[in-house]
Amino acid sequence: MNPLQEYAEHMAQRSRAAAVQLALTSGAARNLWLSRLARELRARVTPIIEANQLDLAAGTRDGLDAAMLDRLRLTPERIGNLASAVEQIAALPDPVGEVIEGGRRPNGLQIIKVRVPLGVVFFIYESRPNVTIDAAALCIKSGNAVILRGGKEAVHSNSALQQILTETLAASSLPVDAAQLVSTSDREAVGHFLRLGQLIDVTIPRGGRSLIERVTAEARMPVIKHFDGICHVYVDESADAQMAVDIVINSKCQRPGVCNAAETLLVHQEAVARLLPRIAAELQSRGVELRCCPVSLPLIPGSTPAAPIDYRTEHMALVMSVRVVDSISQAIEHIREYGSAHTDAIVTSNLAAAALFEAQVDSAAVMVNASTRFNDGGEFGLGAEIGISTDRFHARGPCGLREMTSYKYIVRGAGQIR
Amino acid sequence: MNPLQEYAEHMAQRSRAAAVQLALTSGAARNLWLSRLARELRARVTPIIEANQLDLAAGTRDGLDAAMLDRLRLTPERIGNLASAVEQIAALPDPVGEVIEGGRRPNGLQIIKVRVPLGVVFFIYESRPNVTIDAAALCIKSGNAVILRGGKEAVHSNSALQQILTETLAASSLPVDAAQLVSTSDREAVGHFLRLGQLIDVTIPRGGRSLIERVTAEARMPVIKHFDGICHVYVDESADAQMAVDIVINSKCQRPGVCNAAETLLVHQEAVARLLPRIAAELQSRGVELRCCPVSLPLIPGSTPAAPIDYRTEHMALVMSVRVVDSISQAIEHIREYGSAHTDAIVTSNLAAAALFEAQVDSAAVMVNASTRFNDGGEFGLGAEIGISTDRFHARGPCGLREMTSYKYIVRGAGQIR
Numbered sequence: 001m002n003p004l005q006e007y008a009e010h011m012a013q014r015s016r017a018a019a020v021q022l023a024l025t026s027g028a029a030r031n032l033w034l035s036r037l038a039r040e041l042r043a044r045v046t047p048i049i050e051a052n053q054l055d056l057a058a059g060t061r062d063g064l065d066a067a068m069l070d071r072l073r074l075t076p077e078r079i080g081n082l083a084s085a086v087e088q089i090a091a092l093p094d095p096v097g098e099v100i101e102g103g104r105r106p107n108g109l110q111i112i113k114v115r116v117p118l119g120v121v122f123f124i125y126e127s128r129p130n131v132t133i134d135a136a137a138l139c140i141k142s143g144n145a146v147i148l149r150g151g152k153e154a155v156h157s158n159s160a161l162q163q164i165l166t167e168t169l170a171a172s173s174l175p176v177d178a179a180q181l182v183s184t185s186d187r188e189a190v191g192h193f194l195r196l197g198q199l200i201d202v203t204i205p206r207g208g209r210s211l212i213e214r215v216t217a218e219a220r221m222p223v224i225k226h227f228d229g230i231c232h233v234y235v236d237e238s239a240d241a242q243m244a245v246d247i248v249i250n251s252k253c254q255r256p257g258v259c260n261a262a263e264t265l266l267v268h269q270e271a272v273a274r275l276l277p278r279i280a281a282e283l284q285s286r287g288v289e290l291r292c293c294p295v296s297l298p299l300i301p302g303s304t305p306a307a308p309i310d311y312r313t314e315h316m317a318l319v320m321s322v323r324v325v326d327s328i329s330q331a332i333e334h335i336r337e338y339g340s341a342h343t344d345a346i347v348t349s350n351l352a353a354a355a356l357f358e359a360q361v362d363s364a365a366v367m368v369n370a371s372t373r374f375n376d377g378g379e380f381g382l383g384a385e386i387g388i389s390t391d392r393f394h395a396r397g398p399c400g401l402r403e404m405t406s407y408k409y410i411v412r413g414a415g416q417i418r
Numbered sequence: 419m420n421p422l423q424e425y426a427e428h429m430a431q432r433s434r435a436a437a438v439q440l441a442l443t444s445g446a447a448r449n450l451w452l453s454r455l456a457r458e459l460r461a462r463v464t465p466i467i468e469a470n471q472l473d474l475a476a477g478t479r480d481g482l483d484a485a486m487l488d489r490l491r492l493t494p495e496r497i498g499n500l501a502s503a504v505e506q507i508a509a510l511p512d513p514v515g516e517v518i519e520g521g522r523r524p525n526g527l528q529i530i531k532v533r534v535p536l537g538v539v540f541f542i543y544e545s546r547p548n549v550t551i552d553a554a555a556l557c558i559k560s561g562n563a564v565i566l567r568g569g570k571e572a573v574h575s576n577s578a579l580q581q582i583l584t585e586t587l588a589a590s591s592l593p594v595d596a597a598q599l600v601s602t603s604d605r606e607a608v609g610h611f612l613r614l615g616q617l618i619d620v621t622i623p624r625g626g627r628s629l630i631e632r633v634t635a636e637a638r639m640p641v642i643k644h645f646d647g648i649c650h651v652y653v654d655e656s657a658d659a660q661m662a663v664d665i666v667i668n669s670k671c672q673r674p675g676v677c678n679a680a681e682t683l684l685v686h687q688e689a690v691a692r693l694l695p696r697i698a699a700e701l702q703s704r705g706v707e708l709r710c711c712p713v714s715l716p717l718i719p720g721s722t723p724a725a726p727i728d729y730r731t732e733h734m735a736l737v738m739s740v741r742v743v744d745s746i747s748q749a750i751e752h753i754r755e756y757g758s759a760h761t762d763a764i765v766t767s768n769l770a771a772a773a774l775f776e777a778q779v780d781s782a783a784v785m786v787n788a789s790t791r792f793n794d795g796g797e798f799g800l801g802a803e804i805g806i807s808t809d810r811f812h813a814r815g816p817c818g819l820r821e822m823t824s825y826k827y828i829v830r831g832a833g834q835i836r
Contacts, residue, residue, distance in 0.1 A: 250835035370831030392824035394812035406810035413788030415661040417668035
């Protein structure tokens with residue numbers, strides 16, 4: 001057997017064994033581990049930062065850009081925030097054992113549906129080393145074992161963090177194999193893990209489009225994935241002016257590099273004269289470049305014509321595509337045609353328009369008079385999130401602890417037969 | 419482009435368009451269609467049976483065995499039952515639009531999680547032509563468009579049924595492409611559909627292991643699948659004698675060819691003398707062949723030694739593997755090692771034993787003092803089922819209408835921004 005294949009199988013088998021043990025632990029035991037992990041992170045800031053320095057030095061040598069280096073960097077403050085995040089995860093309710101629903105059947109059988117962990121999670125991520133801790137905390141809190149595959153840029157940082165994971169798991173009497181780190185940066189290794197559909201229950205890739213496409217193509221197990229966030233704000237005929245300005249600005253500008261930031265502004269033709277110049281001026285005053293349809297272009301000084309591809313682009317920057325639509329139906333049609341079913345918002349004061357938009361826009365989150373930026377596990381009250389799914393299967397939108405679980409049926413009888 | 423690939427893409431695109439329309443229809447409109455479908459099935463018994471005769475004649479010519487021919491055969495009674503099943507599906511609550519949960523966030527946003535259809539379902543099945551109607555009824559009731567890929571043995575029957583689907587959809591003002599039938603029996607066609615991960619939301623294969631393995635390997639979209647049902651009944655030390663006999667007999671003999679029938683009997687060593695001879699005699703009197711471990715073998719006249727493979731085999735016949743265990747923990751360990759996490763039962767009068775079994779057996783359904791045969795959509799109160807999933811992802815156990823849905827978040831605000 002190929003040594004990488006053997007390595008993957010061996011690691012996955014240990015992970016499977018750890019998952020079986022972990023599923024039987026109490027929520028209290030898992031929370032005690034989380035508290036201990038937070039404490040040790042705070043206690044070991046110095047060795048973590050020393051390891052991180054090795055990665056930063058290598059990254060500088062390899063010519064990583066400033067943004068990449070910043071993502072890679074751990075500081076005492078960032079480690080403190082990471083420890084606090086772990087404590088927040090500890091404070092969340094235990095999803096394992098939660099009774100989802102249940103009742104009694106006419107024949108007297110009591111049937112209840114109870115959450116159980118998914119099992120073994122293969123988590124693939126890129127440079128940010130804090131994800132190592134976040135992912136392990138979320139997976140183990142929800143009773144899952146995790147195989148962590150970090151980026152090669154962060155190899156020293158991840159290894160230092162992994163050591164803390166292992167030591168705190170052992171000290172908490174939890175299976176040490178519950179959080180394993182793939183120690184080879186060989187890309188081929190990932191392929192071997194992706195073939196282990198019998199041992200790994202779900203793969204979660206977090207990174208660029210090429211990573212996610214590769215994982216989708218090769219995985220022999222389910223994948224929780226996140227493609228583009230091409231989010232829209234539609235300003236309806238009846239929109240309140242101030243609300244429209246606030247929501248468009250917030251959706252576009254508050255954090256333009258994230259998936260729930262808006263990329264396209266749609267404006268009802270009857271609202272154009274009243275609202276578009278003001279919204280456009282506010283956007284431009286914040287440095288947003290506007291790429292406009294033929295109707296809006298002459299109305300906005302300093303704007304440029306939109307190419308068709310602009311409406312299909314996740315700009316992830318201070319760039320916004322603008323289109324004037326004839327009707328709410330055309331707005332909904334545009335969102336269906338060009339959007340990515342991530343997050344889409346309407347600003348309106350018309351009840352029928354709100355109802356139509358809610359019913360006909362089939363996105364993970366449909367916002368009525370609220371910023372697209374609210375599509376987020378924390379904002380939804382899920383606590384932490386492991387990602388935002390753009391799939392329809394198993395989990396859609398923000399994935400928190402519950403989305404890391406399956407369920408089983410428990411059927412209690414008194415001798416019933418068919 | 420390869421003509422089969424073109425065929426698949428074209429059909430899937432029409433299905434996608436139908437799904438978009440269908441998601442916007444009312445439950446009442448979908449139920450009216452179901453009623454009309456039931457009526458037309460009853461009205462067209464003669465042409466359906468004529469088409470079925472062509473398949474039966476071809477099957478006889480091709481040497482299908484008696485069991486296969488029986489599965490293929492439609493009779494006036496079977497068509498009547500099919501129409502009744504469609505009416506029962508009409509009577510079930512509409513899953514689309516169901517509010518799963520919701521509430522208000524501290525910032526005043528109301529967030530609700532609402533069921534929506536999955537979208538486009540690719541359904542692959544074998545000889546039984548009634549599945550054509552069952553699957554279309556379940557998919558369309560839950561707002562999904564379906565692409566039906568039946569077996570080549572049933573090509574004439576399926577085509578007659580498909581014609582009724584199309585005509586009733588048109589007469590009910592629902593999109594006619596909501597139920598399309600793949601008209602080529604070319605196996606290569608399936609491969610082209612399985613690659614259309616952007617157009618098809620889920621594939622459901624129903625058939626033998628080789629079909630399911632092929633689909634799992636090739637599919638570029640999620641799969642709801644069903645592998646083995648290696649189900650156990652564990653008779654605990656404290657089991658009531660009559661209850662143990664009833665549950666073992668029912669689990670094994672009521673319908674031995676189905677997935678929730680029991681394949682292995684585990685008996686606590688302290689219950690052997692009291693219960694095993696009686697249970698064994700009752701099983702043998704019903705024609706069950708017993709394959710026994712070294713401890714049970716000498717106690718059961720007429721039994722044969724179990725080979726290790728017997729404990730991993732879904733016999734699907736009047737054959738049962740038997741093993742005496744030292745303890746409930748050994749029973750749980752056996753189930754984990756040899757079972758398929760489908761359905762496993764304990765017979766006990768001890769509360770701690772019931773609790774341990776419930777907690778530690780991680781199967782889709784864990785039965786306490788009830789027959790394994792109850793793991794079924796109808797028995798669970800789900801109404802009809804499209805299959806029983808042995809996966810942990812998205813849906814586990816019986817899959818009814820709700821399991822054919824996804825959800826979206828609707829967020830209602832009054833101008834909130836972050």
